[in-house]
Amino acid sequence: xxxxxxxxxxxxxxxxxxxxxxxxxxxxxxxxxxxxxxxxxxxxxxxxxxxxxxxxxxxxxxxxxxxxxxxxxxxxxxxxxxxxxxxxxxxxxxxxxxxxxxxxxxxxxxxxxxxxxxxxxxxxxxxxxxxxxxxxxxxxxxxxxxxxxxxxxxxxxxxxxxxxxxxxxxxxxxxxxxxxxxxxxxxxxxxxxxxxxxxxxxxxxxxxxxxxxxxxxxxxxxxxxxxxxxxxxxxxxxxxxxxxxxxxxxxxxxxxxxxxxxxxxxxxxxxxxxxxxxxxxxxxxxxxxxxxxxxxxxxxxxxxxxxxxxxxxxxxxxxxxxxxxxxxxxxxxxxxxxxxxxxxxxxxxxxxxxxxxxxxxxxxxxxxxxxxxxxxxxxxxxxxxxxxxxxxxxxxxxxxxxxxxxxxxxxxxxxxxxxxxxxxxx
Amino acid sequence: xxxxxxxxxxxxxxxxxxxxxxxxxxxxxxxxxxxxxxxxxxxxxxxxxxxxxxxxxxxxxxxxxxxxxxxxxxxxxxxxxxxxxxxxxxxxxxxxxxxxxxxxxxxxxxxxxxxxxxxxxxxxxxxxxxxxxxxxxxxxxxxxxxxxxxxxxxxxxxxxxxxxxxxxxxxxxxxxxxxxxxxxxxxxxxxxxxxxxxxxxxxxxxxxxxxxxxxxxxxxxxxxxxxxxxxxxxxxxxxxxxxxxxxxxxxxxxxxxxxxxxxxxxxxxxxxxxxxxxxxxx
Numbered sequence: 001x002x003x004x005x006x007x008x009x010x011x012x013x014x015x016x017x018x019x020x021x022x023x024x025x026x027x028x029x030x031x032x033x034x035x036x037x038x039x040x041x042x043x044x045x046x047x048x049x050x051x052x053x054x055x056x057x058x059x060x061x062x063x064x065x066x067x068x069x070x071x072x073x074x075x076x077x078x079x080x081x082x083x084x085x086x087x088x089x090x091x092x093x094x095x096x097x098x099x100x101x102x103x104x105x106x107x108x109x110x111x112x113x114x115x116x117x118x119x120x121x122x123x124x125x126x127x128x129x130x131x132x133x134x135x136x137x138x139x140x141x142x143x144x145x146x147x148x149x150x151x152x153x154x155x156x157x158x159x160x161x162x163x164x165x166x167x168x169x170x171x172x173x174x175x176x177x178x179x180x181x182x183x184x185x186x187x188x189x190x191x192x193x194x195x196x197x198x199x200x201x202x203x204x205x206x207x208x209x210x211x212x213x214x215x216x217x218x219x220x221x222x223x224x225x226x227x228x229x230x231x232x233x234x235x236x237x238x239x240x241x242x243x244x245x246x247x248x249x250x251x252x253x254x255x256x257x258x259x260x261x262x263x264x265x266x267x268x269x270x271x272x273x274x275x276x277x278x279x280x281x282x283x284x285x286x287x288x289x290x291x292x293x294x295x296x297x298x299x300x301x302x303x304x305x306x307x308x309x310x311x312x313x314x315x316x317x318x319x320x321x322x323x324x325x326x327x328x329x330x331x332x333x334x335x336x337x338x339x340x341x342x343x344x345x346x347x348x349x350x351x352x353x354x355x356x357x358x359x360x361x362x363x364x365x366x367x368x369x370x371x372x373x374x375x376x377x378x379x380x381x382x383x384x385x386x387x388x389x390x391x392x393x394x395x396x397x398x399x400x401x402x403x404x405x406x407x408x409x410x411x412x413x414x415x416x417x418x419x420x421x422x423x424x425x426x
Numbered sequence: 427x428x429x430x431x432x433x434x435x436x437x438x439x440x441x442x443x444x445x446x447x448x449x450x451x452x453x454x455x456x457x458x459x460x461x462x463x464x465x466x467x468x469x470x471x472x473x474x475x476x477x478x479x480x481x482x483x484x485x486x487x488x489x490x491x492x493x494x495x496x497x498x499x500x501x502x503x504x505x506x507x508x509x510x511x512x513x514x515x516x517x518x519x520x521x522x523x524x525x526x527x528x529x530x531x532x533x534x535x536x537x538x539x540x541x542x543x544x545x546x547x548x549x550x551x552x553x554x555x556x557x558x559x560x561x562x563x564x565x566x567x568x569x570x571x572x573x574x575x576x577x578x579x580x581x582x583x584x585x586x587x588x589x590x591x592x593x594x595x596x597x598x599x600x601x602x603x604x605x606x607x608x609x610x611x612x613x614x615x616x617x618x619x620x621x622x623x624x625x626x627x628x629x630x631x632x633x634x635x636x637x638x639x640x641x642x643x644x645x646x647x648x649x650x651x652x653x654x655x656x657x658x659x660x661x662x663x664x665x666x667x668x669x670x671x672x673x674x675x676x677x678x679x680x681x682x683x684x685x686x687x688x689x690x691x692x693x694x695x696x697x698x699x700x701x702x703x704x705x706x707x708x
Contacts (some may be wrong), residue, residue, distance in 0.1 A: 016645070017612070019620050023637065029628045061629040069701065096628060096674060115475070127473025136468050143470065153632035154545040154667050337514040 028064040029152065030094045031057060032082055032119070034075045035068070036101035037113070045103045045137065047075055049112065049244055051143035053099060053148070055183045056159040060149060061406055063335045066095055077099045079348065082111060088102060090119035097125075110134050114144045117212075125151040138185055157184065158381050158425060163410065164190070164200035164209055165388070165397060165420040175416060180397070184410045190224070191215075199242040199419045204250040206424040210243040212232065223270065237275065244288030244299070245334075245395045254297065256280070256286040265299055269311055279319075280314060289341070296358060298322070298332035298341050307345045322360035325352075333385075335402070336376045342366060342376035342385055354388055356400075367407065368402050378402070386410065386420045431582045549584065570639050618683040623700060627675035633667035640665055640704025642672045652681035663704065672702045 019277040033050035033370055057063040058146035079085060080102045090098050101114040105278040109131060116126040126147040130140040139160060161182055168177045169189070177190040177197045191197040202209055221235035221243050235241055238257035244265070246256055251266045263277035265288045279285045284307070287300040297312045301319070303314045309323035309332045323329035324346035325388050332343040340355045352368030367373050371391030378385055382402060389396040390408075395417040400407035411417070608616075634640060638662040647656035657676055662669050685696035 008603065016697060017616060018643075018701055019616055019623070020618065020701045021624050021628050022703045023634060023640075024627060025631065027628045029630060050587060060632070083478070091678065096678070115473070118670075118674070120677045124474065129473060129603055130468055131471075131473040132468035139468055143468065149632070152667065153630045154665075155632050239465065302612060 002398075012087055013411075020119075021148065026061075028062060029096050030066050031063045031097045031099065032066045032093070032095035033068070033099050034071050034073075036103050036104045037075055037077050039077070039105075042103075042105060042110075042134065045105075045110070045112075045134070048137050049101050049103070049114070049141050050099070050185070052138045053145050056142060056145035056157065059150065059159075059182075059408075060157070061401075062153070062419075063097075065357060066093060070384075080115075085117055085119070087117075087119050090117075095119050097148070097152070099144075102308075105134070106134050110137075112140055116144075116148050124313075132260070138181060138183065142181070142183075155381070156425070158379055158383075161425050162423045163377075163386050163397065163420050164202065165415075166198045166200065166211075166418050167395070167414045174214075176417070177209070180411055182399075182410075187411060190226075197401040200421050201243045201253075202244050202421055202423045203243060204248060204424055206426055209421075210246070210253055212242050221268075221379070223253075229401075234270060234273055235275070237268075238254075242286070244286075245290045247290060248292060250296040254288040254290055287331055287332050291334050292336055292338045295403060297344075298358075300330045300332065308343070309356075311360075319349040319381060320360060322356050323356065323364075324352070324356075324360070324363060325354045330371060331375050333376045333378055336380055336382045340402075343379065344374040344376065353385070366402075366404050367398075369410060373398075375419050377420050378420050380425045384422075386389070386422050388417045388420060390417070443653050497649065502550075519550075532581045561696065606674065609688075611686050615686055615689060619698060622682055623675055623679045626670065626678040627702070627705070629668060629671035631669065633665070635665070637705030639663075640668045640702075642669055642702040644672060644676065644702070645677060645697060645699045648682050649697060650690060650694050650696075652684045654680040654682060660699070665704075668702075668704055675702075 005373045016357045035046040036049045038046045055064045057065065059146060063265045064140050070093045072093060076083065077259070079100055084365050085098060085100070096119060098117045098119045099114065100117070101112055105111075105194055110133070111129060111131045113129045114127070114173055115124060117123065118125050126144075128147060130139055130143065142157075142160035145159040148382060149155060149157035149159075150163055160181055162179050163182070164177060166177055166247045168174070169176050170284065174193075174195045174374055175198055177200050178187060180187045180277055190200075190209070191211075193213070193215045195213060197215070198213055200209045200211040203223075209226060210221055211224070211267055212219050212221050219239070219241050221241055222231045222234045223234045224231045226381050232251060235255055235257065237244075238259045239257055239261075240263070243253055243259040246252070247264050247267070250271055253270060254262050255266055255268055255278055257266050258264075262282075263286055264277050264281070265285050265293055266275045267278045269277040278297070279288070279301075279302055281303050283302040284329045285299055285301045287298075287420075289298045291297065295312075295314050297314065298309055299319075300307050301310050302308075306327050306409065308321050308329050310319040312319045312322050322331075322341065325341055325343075328346040328348040330344050332341050335355075339357065341358060342353055342355045344351050345354050345367075346352075348367070351372040351374045353373050355364045366376070366385065367387065368422040369389060371389055374390065376385045376387045383400055384399050386397065386399050389398050391414060395414045396409050397411040397414065397417055398407060398409050641660035641661065642663045643660070645658045645660055646654050649655050654676060657673065659669070690696050
């Protein structure tokens with residue numbers, strides 16, 4: 001409801017009218033993304049960049065892209081020199097922001113210059129030049145989309161983050177580790193050994209992935225350097241094992257390892273592979289997820305008779321059960337702000353995803369479907385959750401906003417997709 | 427020599443066989459090894475903020491035309507965010523209105539930037555002090571009057587229902603003493619202004635942290651042709667993204683509905699204020 005306040009002076013000429021306006025909620029900012037200027041022999045790049053940026057911005061539900069047939073001004077190379085944009089031409093079609101770009105190709109390296117203008121106030125808000133190989137177009141576009149979000153909201157985007165997960169390959173057997181971009185593009189295989197490779201977990205710097213592989217016949221947790229592909233074994237002891245999460249400093253890995261059928265949680269140092277048991281019990285203790293401040297750990301235990309999520313505080317005895325959704329709760333994932341924990345729980349014969357405060361209060365259903373929704377992992381900005389959807393062997397990788405209002409399928413047509421892990425910011 | 431030579435040849439054959447075998451084992455082993463996933467690095471050069479690279483590794487020499495462009499941008503570029511915020515908070519502490527006279531959209535941003543930078547020479551300081559004193563006197567007078575006979579009018583009854591916007595608690599205005607029935611021409615004009623500015627205001631939800639604490643008070647001068655000739659930020663919110671959204675709304679809404687003759691009362695312009703709220707007020 002809007003109010004008009006009137007300060008009336010005895011002399012009418014000095015009366016000042018104040019009109020009160022409340023911020024309109026959910027209104028999208030109109031953005032123009034004209035084709036990029038290209039001087040290279042690859043004209044497809046002129047739309048590849050704007051399209052990738054448009055995909056990213058659409059995901060935020062904060063922007064809307066003005067259709068290109070409405071544009072009145074054509075972007076030319078001069079706009080990257082002395083020529084100014086004709087801001088009234090953009091203002092008149094309703095654009096509040098204009099993104100222009102110029103691509104120059106030199107062999108297998110391209111350089112792209114991108115600029116973001118506030119067309120209403122007529123000023124440059126961000127400008128970046130990226131150099132990379134032509135097959136990294138989307139990565140460069142994602143990086144600039146991050147800048148656009150930052151310029152208008154003060155919050156840096158996560159568009160260049162990726163998601164690691166395991167799935168059954170189309171051909172062959174076993175399970176391999178895959179990585180996919182946040183836009184569902186650039187899906188690629190990380191492992192290719194026809195064995196079982198599972199539970200990928202990102203190191204806090206995003207440069208490495210820990211995962212369990214059966215490629216030598218017995219399960220071993222490897223740490224893989226994502227830059228050069230080198231690997232080393234970090235957990236060999238025990239029988240079945242799976243990495244849970246890294247310590248916030250990245251110097252240790254929390255993993256569940258079973259010894260003589262008793263699964264407990266261990267902290268393994270990455271420099272010398274020495275380990276200590278941090279959670280033990282007569283039952284099964286698995287799926288450790290360390291809080292962002294490193295002071296607490298969520299894990300799954302069947303000490304009450306069936307699997308439930310518990311919290312352990314460092315230096316305190318006794319653990320606190322926080323899941324109360326169904327008779328079978330598992331795979332906790334801590335939000336980056338440390339204020340919520342997402343987990344999977346079985347209710348009504350199927351798995352759904354819930355979130356709960358670390359003290360066990362305010363439990364809420366985040367997502368459920370006509371199949372199983374499982375294995376949540378928070379985005380590094382805490383605004384989204386990635387999870388798997390499974391129905392009779394068919395599976396998908398899906399994303400939902402943390403408030404549950406928006407969602408999409410990231411990768412469809414998978415078989416046996418499991419344990420997705422969202423990378424940290426780059 | 428003969429048997430030795432024979433032995434040597436035999437050893438050569440055995441060694442050869444071993445090498446061939448080792449080669450194939452090696453190939454087999456390699457094929458089982460994981461193919462390395464190599465990621466070509468992407469180099470980044472920031473064109474604002476002195477062209478500093480966000481990822482400084484592999485700084486590329488810039489070609490001449492682009493470096494010229496960069497210089498051009500630098501001239502126009504906004505100050506670094508931290509400094510900007512400092513100045514903004516300084517401006518807030520001063521809490522004195524500052525006038526900007528836009529001629530076109532370029533000028534608005536230029537003036538706003540100047541207002542933000544506000545590191546003026548002595549003459550500018552003197553000028554600013556004079557302006558501030560003038561404003562202060564005017565404001566004191568207005569405030570005094572306002573306290574005596576301030577009125578608040580709820581337009582909701584005569585305004586068409588706002589679709590999609592949940593009704594919110596009306597804001598309390600300091601010194602608000604009562605309501606008064608406004609002359610219909612003022613009501614109609616206020617409604618037109620409200621609609622024009624509101625429909626042009628877009629503020630991303632993400633930029634509205636602590637939304638209920640965000641308030642911007644702006645006073646504008648509307649020329650008789652509807653053009654906005656003067657935008658004065660009387661109160662900033664402290665959130666530069668929110669403040670910018672308000673300035674964009676006014677700029678985008680300009681030209682505004684032409685102020686009626688009765689309101690201008692012989693003047694060739696009309697002054698009106700807006701208060702923009704980030705969220706529900708109590």
